[in-house]
Each structure stands twice: as structure tokens, then as C-alpha cells.
Amino acid sequence: MTTEFVLRDRWLRERFERQTRPLLAALHRAARRLSAQLADAEDLVHDTYVKAFQAFPTVELRDDAACRAWLLRIMTNSYRDRYRREARSPEVAGSVDLDRLDSAVPCREPGPDRRFESKCFAEAADAAIARLPAEVRLVVVLFFIEELSYREIAEIAECPIGTVMSRLSRGRRFLRQALRAYCEHEPREPLGEAVSAGGRHGR
Amino acid sequence: MTHQASASTMACQDVLQRVYLYLDRALRPAERRAVEAHLLVCAGCRAEVEAAEAVETQLRNVLRDEAPLHQLWSRIAAHLRADNSRAQRVERRPSVGRLSRRAAIAASALFAIGVVFAGRRLMTSDIAAAAVMRTPVDELRSFIDSGRSVDVATTDPAQLRQWFVPRVDFAPPTPPTLSDLSLVGGRLCYFFRRRIAAYMYHVDGHVLSLYIMSDQDIELPSRRDAMVGGRPAAVRELDGFAHILWRDGTLYYSLVSNQPAARLVPVAQAIAMATG
Numbered sequence: 001m002t003t004e005f006v007l008r009d010r011w012l013r014e015r016f017e018r019q020t021r022p023l024l025a026a027l028h029r030a031a032r033r034l035s036a037q038l039a040d041a042e043d044l045v046h047d048t049y050v051k052a053f054q055a056f057p058t059v060e061l062r063d064d065a066a067c068r069a070w071l072l073r074i075m076t077n078s079y080r081d082r083y084r085r086e087a088r089s090p091e092v093a094g095s096v097d098l099d100r101l102d103s104a105v106p107c108r109e110p111g112p113d114r115r116f117e118s119k120c121f122a123e124a125a126d127a128a129i130a131r132l133p134a135e136v137r138l139v140v141v142l143f144f145i146e147e148l149s150y151r152e153i154a155e156i157a158e159c160p161i162g163t164v165m166s167r168l169s170r171g172r173r174f175l176r177q178a179l180r181a182y183c184e185h186e187p188r189e190p191l192g193e194a195v196s197a198g199g200r201h202g203r
Numbered sequence: 204m205t206h207q208a209s210a211s212t213m214a215c216q217d218v219l220q221r222v223y224l225y226l227d228r229a230l231r232p233a234e235r236r237a238v239e240a241h242l243l244v245c246a247g248c249r250a251e252v253e254a255a256e257a258v259e260t261q262l263r264n265v266l267r268d269e270a271p272l273h274q275l276w277s278r279i280a281a282h283l284r285a286d287n288s289r290a291q292r293v294e295r296r297p298s299v300g301r302l303s304r305r306a307a308i309a310a311s312a313l314f315a316i317g318v319v320f321a322g323r324r325l326m327t328s329d330i331a332a333a334a335v336m337r338t339p340v341d342e343l344r345s346f347i348d349s350g351r352s353v354d355v356a357t358t359d360p361a362q363l364r365q366w367f368v369p370r371v372d373f374a375p376p377t378p379p380t381l382s383d384l385s386l387v388g389g390r391l392c393y394f395f396r397r398r399i400a401a402y403m404y405h406v407d408g409h410v411l412s413l414y415i416m417s418d419q420d421i422e423l424p425s426r427r428d429a430m431v432g433g434r435p436a437a438v439r440e441l442d443g444f445a446h447i448l449w450r451d452g453t454l455y456y457s458l459v460s461n462q463p464a465a466r467l468v469p470v471a472q473a474i475a476m477a478t479g
Contacts, residue, residue, distance in 0.1 A: 013283055024276055033266070049279045063332040086210040104253055122265040130436045147267050149422050150229070169223055176334050190386075 006009065014058050023068050023104040027075060027144065032127050033141045036078050038159070048075040072146065073156045076138060083134045121182040129180035132171050139164055213237040218248045228435075239283070245345050263426060270274050321372065332424035336439045338394050339457045340446050343412045346390070347461065353388035353403050356472055363389050367400045373417050373454060378402040379477035386472070395421060406460070413474065414457040418450055429468055432475025447471040459468050 027045050036039040051074050061067040071117040129137060137159075142153045150168070213383055218241050224230045225238050241247045251398050355366045360378040363386070365374040378386055384404040390412075394398040404411040427435035429447070436449035445464035447455045449471070456478070458471045 003242055016283070017280070021276060024272065027265070029277065042278075045275060045281055046282065048280055053283050062336065064337065065331055068333065069331075121261055122268070125262055125265050143425070147332060147424055147426055149332055149425070150227075151422075165224075172223055172255070172259070175262065176255050179258045179262065180254055180447060183254065184262055 012057065013053075016053055016069060019061065019064075019067055020052060023063075023071055026068065027071060030072070030141050030145045031075065031079075033126070033145060034137060036130065040082075044075060044078055047078045051078065057091065069145075069152065069156060072142065072148075076156055080134075086132075118192075121179065124179055124182060125175070128175050131178075132174065136167045136171040136174075139167040140175070143168055208415070212239055213241045213246060215241075215248050218242070218245070219251060225252065226256055226259065227477045228423060261340070275327075299418075307456075313350060313364055315380045327344075336424060336446055336448065337441060339412070339414050339448075339459045340444045342392060342394060342414075343410065343459045343461075344442070344444060346412070347410055354390045356388040358386050358388075360386060363402065371398045371400050372446050373415075375415060375452075377402045379474045380412070381470070381477065382475050383407075407462075409460050409462045411458070411460040411462075411467075414455075414459070415455070416455050418453050418455050421455055423448065423450060429471075431468075431471045432479045434475065436471065438464050438468065449475065451475065 008199050011088055024045070026043060027048060031041040031044040031048075032038065035044055048071060052071055055074075059070060063072060112181060129140060132140060142148045142156060148156070150161050153163045154166075157164065216276065218225075218238055221230060221234065221238055225235065228235075230238065239303055242252060245328050246451050286291055317342065344388040355363065357363050357366075364375055364377045366389060378389075380386060387405055389403060390401040392401050392414065395416065398417070399414050402413040404413070404417070423435070424437040428438035429436045431449045432451070434449045434451060436447050437455065438448075440463065441445045444459055444461050446469040447464070448455060448461045449458070456471075456475070458467060458474065460467050460470075
């Protein structure tokens with residue numbers, strides 16, 4: 001009986017590992033942007049896997065995409081538990097007020113050296129994402145890092161697709177304002193003939 | 204005429220409100236045409252769209268970087284083993300009261316129903332970007348591994364097209380013929396809940412499958428990796444296979460081969476030029 005139990009558990013654990021371990025890096029990549037510290041990100045991923053393993057015998061995962069969505073949904077719930085513990089309201093947890101976009105200030109002015117610029121952009125991007133309100137950050141991370149569609153995000157975050165689109169739009173506007181300075185080093189192409197004949201911005 | 208009329212009703216404010224839907228290719232065709240018509244004549248809005256796109260391209264690049272995982276899996280695996288041991292001890296414990304056992308069974312059943320229900324909800328969604336990129340690769344791989352032959356063996360493009368006409372629910376284009384590719388035949392495939400025409404080629408000892416399908420309910424991944432025939436395309440390398448996907452009109456073209464993406468992109472571009 002005991003041997004049977006042990007064998008069954010080993011088989012279950014190995015099956016779980018086979019199915020979920022390839023997704024570790026992707027989950028960690030998203031968790032890093034959802035967490036303030038690297039250690040917090042590792043804890044978030046760790047919690048996700050532990051909860052997933054407990055539920056694993058009861059789910060049917062058709063393919064890798066379903067498995068990834070299932071893990072992301074568990075991680076989303078863990079993330080929410082965490083930020084709710086840390087602050088009563090996610091909107092005031094050190095995040096920026098998205099209705100006042102002018103509060104978005106780049107971490108520093110981009111320099112002339114390309115490698116430095118790239119590093120600075122990455123730092124500025126991390127800083128800007130960290131300043132997003134928790135629910136907006138979640139949607140932004142799922143969209144940019146996990147490359148999910150509006151519909152997939154709505155299912156994972158358990159909210160209407162319109163809410164996803166609205167949060168994503170607010171987050172992207174903020175990020176554009178915060179990061180735009182890092183992308184404007186090269187002069188743009190002169191405008192084409194069609195433009196000289198056409199209207200001006202502000203119509 | 205209609206095109207110009209709708210464009211004239213789209214003001215800068217309307218366009219700026221739709222920048223992200225435009226970049227995500229989430230606008231309805233008429234709206235998209237109106238935005239594009241406006242961008243042709245409005246330098247300011249075009250600059251806004253380009254700026255948004257530039258920021259997002261760079262953002263995606265930096266967010267894709269990998270961090271070292273610091274033995275994270277070992278830590279998780281150790282916890283899972285410990286979890287199992289605890290569960291084993293609980294199962295062996297004999298003194299569980301009749302009522303609490305029933306309550307535990309009921310709670311477990313409710314939990315299982317909840318989890319299965321949640322899992323099913325995730326599985327019944329429209330065809331998602333990840334599956335769109337993965338499934339054709341798996342299909343070609345299983346075809347190669349099984350050693351099956353094509354459904355119709357012919358090197359005549361017109362004859363092959365004619366074979367597909369009564370079998371798919373769209374007008375199949377004539378299989379493109381390129382100097383480097385040898386057309387060997389076709390297969391009628393079924394995935395994404397639709398019939399798909401697969402034109403099969405050989406190139407330098409590799410197998411190449413061009414899947415053509417209707418675009419209903421299929422989402423192109425939001426990331427644009429390459430331009431193919433002037434259209435945005437998604438490119439992925441999966442398990443030694445490369446997959447390039449683009450849309451032309453109401454059809455999706457999915458080009459899969461067991462060779463690197465760098466070699467497949469020029470082929471895709473030539474095919475798109477030939478079929479476009």
C-alpha cells in the first residue's frame with residue numbers, strides 16, 4: 001500500500017514537472033515585473049508552483065497553452081493576495097496616478113552611447129512598470145511579457161475584456177510618456193508628398 | 204469613394220484614441236482603413252503612432268531578457284517532495300471522524316469541481332496566439348515522424364489547386380512555384396476547427412509545408428517580428444522548426460519547415476510576393 005502510494009506520488013510529481021517546468025522561465029520573467037524585489041519574484045513563482053501542484057490531480061490540461069494559462073491564473077491570484085496584504089488599496093501602494101500623466105519622469109536623461117541607452121531604457125522601463133497601479137501592472141505584464149491577447153488576459157485576470165483594454169490603454173500611455181525620451185535619438189524621415197498636401201495635427 | 208468618406212470623418216482625436224487598437228490590429232476593417240487614410244495625410248498623428256510603436260518595440264525587447272533562476276526549481280522541487288510526504292502522513296492517519304470526513308469529501312469535491320470548471324473555461328477560449336504558433340509546427344512534425352505520404356502527389360500547381368477546390372471552404376490560391384522549392388503535393392489537414400490546405404515542398408533536403416486557411420477566430424500574435432510581402436508576420440522557432448505566419452486578405456498563410464527561421468523568412472517573402 002505504502003509502496004503503491006509512493007510510486008503514485010512520484011509518477012504524479014514527475015508528470016507535473018514535465019508539464020510545468022518548461023514554463024518556469026516565462027513565469028519568472030513576469031513575476032519579476034510584478035514584484036518589487038528579485039526575492040519576492042522567486043517567492044511568487046514558488047507559491048504558484050506549490051498551489052498548482054496541489055490542484056494538479058484535479059485539472060485536465062489539454063496542451064502547453066492551457067497549462068501556461070492555468071499557471072498564470074494561479075500566479076495572478078497569489079499576486080493579488082500579496083498586494084492586498086501589503087496595502088489596503090492597490091491604487092495608493094506607491095503607484096503613480098495615471099490620470100496625471102505628467103508625473104511620469106524618466107529615471108535619467110538618455111546618454112549618447114547606445115549600450116548605455118539600452119541599459120538606461122531597461123532600467124527606466126522597470127522603474128515605470130513598478131510605478132503602475134497593481135491591476136494595471138498585471139495587465140501590462142501579461143500583454144508585453146506573456147504576449148497574451150485581450151481575451152486571454154480577461155480570462156486569466158477574471159475581468160471583462162473592456163476592463164482589460166481600458167487598463168492596458170492607461171498603462172501604455174503612461175509607459176509611452178515615461179519612456180518616449182529614450183526612443184527619440186534618431187531624426188525621423190522627412191515627410192512624404194502626401195503629407196505636404198494634407199492636413200496638420202490638431203484637426 | 205467610401206474609403207475617402209470614412210477617412211474624412213476621422214479626426215485626430217479619433218485616431219489618437221485608437222492608436223493601441225490600431226497597433227494591436229484590433230480595429231474593425233472599416234475603422235482601420237479610416238485610421239490609415241488619416242495617417243497618410245496627418246504627419247502629427249503618424250508621428251504619434253510611430254512613437255508609440257517605437258517605445259513598445261523597445262519595451263518588448265528589454266522585457267524578454269532572462270534572469271538567472273538561482274536554483275529556483277530545486278527549491279520548488281524540494282517543497283513538492285515535502286508536500287507529498289505530508290500528504291502521505293495525513294492519508295495514513297486513521298482517526299478522522301465520520302462527519303468531518305464527509306465534510307472533507309464534500310469540500311474536496313467542490314474544490315475539484317471549481318478547479319476543473321476554471322480549467323475548462325481556459326480551454327474553451329478562441330484560438331489563442333500561442334496555440335496559433337504551436338499547432339502547425341506540431342502538425343508538420345507528426346507528419347514527418349509518422350512517415351506518412353501526401354494525400355495527393357503532383358508537381359503541377361494547377362492540378363493541386365483544383366484538387367483542393369471542392370475540399371476547403373475558401374478559394375485556394377494556386378501553389379506558388381519558386382526556383383528553390385520543389386512542389387511534391389498536398390494534404391488536407393484539420394486543426395483550429397477548420398479544413399486547411401497544406402501545400403508540400405522539398406527544399407535542400409528539408410520539408411516545407413505551406414498551410415492556407417480562413418482567418419475566422421484566429422488571432423495573430425501582437426508582436427510583429429518581420430514583414431512578409433509588406434504585411435506584418437509572426438516568426439517563431441519551436442523544437443528545431445521555424446514557423447512564419449501572416450495574413451493576406453481573409454486568408455492566413457502559415458509556413459513551417461524544419462530549418463532555421465533565418466533561412467525561412469526569405470522563402471516566406473518570395474511566397475507572399477507570388478501569392479499576393
